[in-house]
Amino acid sequence: MSGGGVVLVSSSIVRPVNSSQSGRTKIHLTPFDLSLLQFDYPQRGLLFSKPDSDFHLIISRLKDSLSLALEIYFPFAGRLVKTENLEDDTVSFFIDCDGSGARFLHTEAKSVSVSDILQPDGSVPDFLKYFFPADDFKSCDGVSLPLLVIQVTEMKDGVFISFCYNHMVADGVSMWSFFDTWSKICSTGSCFNYKPLVLKGWFLEGIDYPIHVPVSEAERSPPSREPSSVPITKEWIFHFTKKNISDLKAKANSEIASSSDLEVSSLQAVSAHMWRSIIRHSGVSREQKTHCRLVVDLRQRVNPPLEKDCFGNMVYLSSAITTVEELLDRGLGIGSKVGNTIVIASSPRFEVYNKDFGWGKPIAIRAGPSNSINGKLSVFQGISEGSIDVQAILWGDVIVKLLADLEFLEHVTIA
Structure with a gap:
């Protein structure tokens, strides 16, 4: 190697x-x-x-x-x-x-x-x-x-x-x-x-x-021999501070207050903000449907519930679906509401910064290149209390547009 x-x-x-x-x-x-x-x-x-x-x-x-x-x-x-x-x-x-x-x-x-x-x-x-x-x-x-x-x-x-x-x-x-x-x-x-x-x-x-x-x-699927014409992707870390998240939650909850009694979580607010912002710059027509595939942990969702720490693979993929028009026009709340009952696998609920092998705690977490596809978001606990990091794999032009999008950057901290 x-x-x-x-x-x-x-x-x-x-x-x-x-x-x-x-x-x-x-x-x-x-x-x-x-x-x-x-x-x-x-x-x-x-x-x-x-x-x-x-x-x-x-x-x-x-x-x-x-x-x-x-x-x-x-x-x-x-x-x-x-x-x-x-x-x-x-x-x-x-x-x-x-x-x-x-x-x-x-x-x-x-x-x-x-x-x-x-x-x-x-x-x-x-x-x-x-x-x-x-x-x-x-x-x-x-x-x-x-x-x-x-x-x-x-x-x-x-x-x-x-x-x-x-x-x-x-x-x-x-x-x-x-x-x-x-x-x-x-x-x-x-x-x-x-x-x-x-x-x-x-x-x-x-x-x-x-x-x-x-x-x-x-059997293992054979690799494609066709020359790839797919745009080059880039990876970026977007950091959401505790205040960034608080502001996003407040905005999302105010937008759905009249139609729902449920409160938007930190994870839902961050996911919805990323979802809307990415779609806005992806060149997708307003009539098309857009979906966010998320992973659900079944342990406490089956009847009777399993032990919270039982070992094995206890997840399945679920999709939140809406139209591009609805996602972009109805505000942050719709993205949060559509994904109300689903959980992201790479979750900020996983405590990663307490893993001390004897010489100190971690200073960063990263996802590797496996399963790398455009639109993949790995969501992690941030190093500062109450913060969240999103490692995004996106087409290069989408990354460039996000970094110039003032509406997106209003709730994101770069570096």
Whole structure:
């Protein structure tokens, strides 16, 4: 691996401390899980200041604590198994929690500084994609690849710890829970007093497992050989301060006050502001429909509710739909109201700035290049209290127009 000044130092497999306990759990996959067969491994990364300790000792400590964390979150150390159903020419999948382990990459980019990543104008540098592991891994690749890959990059004055994971195994709630446990074990050196992992329980009942999947849906889609004429996208970080969000909420709530008793949340207000502003500069005709695809966490929405921290993939995609005309003409409130019952997966509700591996808390979070499409918004908790960061992937001309849009910038803080 080499690119963007990033050099591979070592690659290894980290197994749970008791990896000999193979086959202790076989996890069946639900229809929600299997719908993600062609989905890229989600990628996230945290930026830290560089510790004073010898970095080889840091790497050793990270790997030792990862082994302990994988003993608790054992599905991440398993492998995807595909079986053929000859009677109907289909295939089935399950997770074999066999302790095969997670991939751990140690890389260096000693010419890169923290300031190179934290661009003052909010732009995301192109080289950052090399700080993330396993680009172009898809869920269906889990039959031959690890379900979790970690990359730790030593920089000139910082450390970037990134990860990617098979989305059929876990969602954001489960992944950040794992990351929290790993950081605490690394910081304290102890893995005691952690509760056993809670799986999906009754949610798996009433379905005839294993589910049969047509072979065509289970195989990796061939890459397009057609030359791309799609405009080039850019990535940008838009920061919403606590006051920015308060003003947006007040505006949205005042606009829907006569038609709804519901109060617009911070996430809804920010999402609606981004949605309206992007569509305004996308050249879409006013008669066309526009939709915002969002991810819903099912844990507390099913009956009876599941445990809030139960492990697995418990999300599905939902869409908020309206016309461009209605979205633009009826104000911020309509964008908030349309998305009233939905939640964004990359959520500011995920606490990311408390992940301390023993040398301090993160100073930034970034999403990796997987699943990169125009219009993708990754929404994160901001580093300052009550703030939200949105990492947007948009056509370059749309970014330029947003940065010149006074109505948009009125509620956004750049740098």
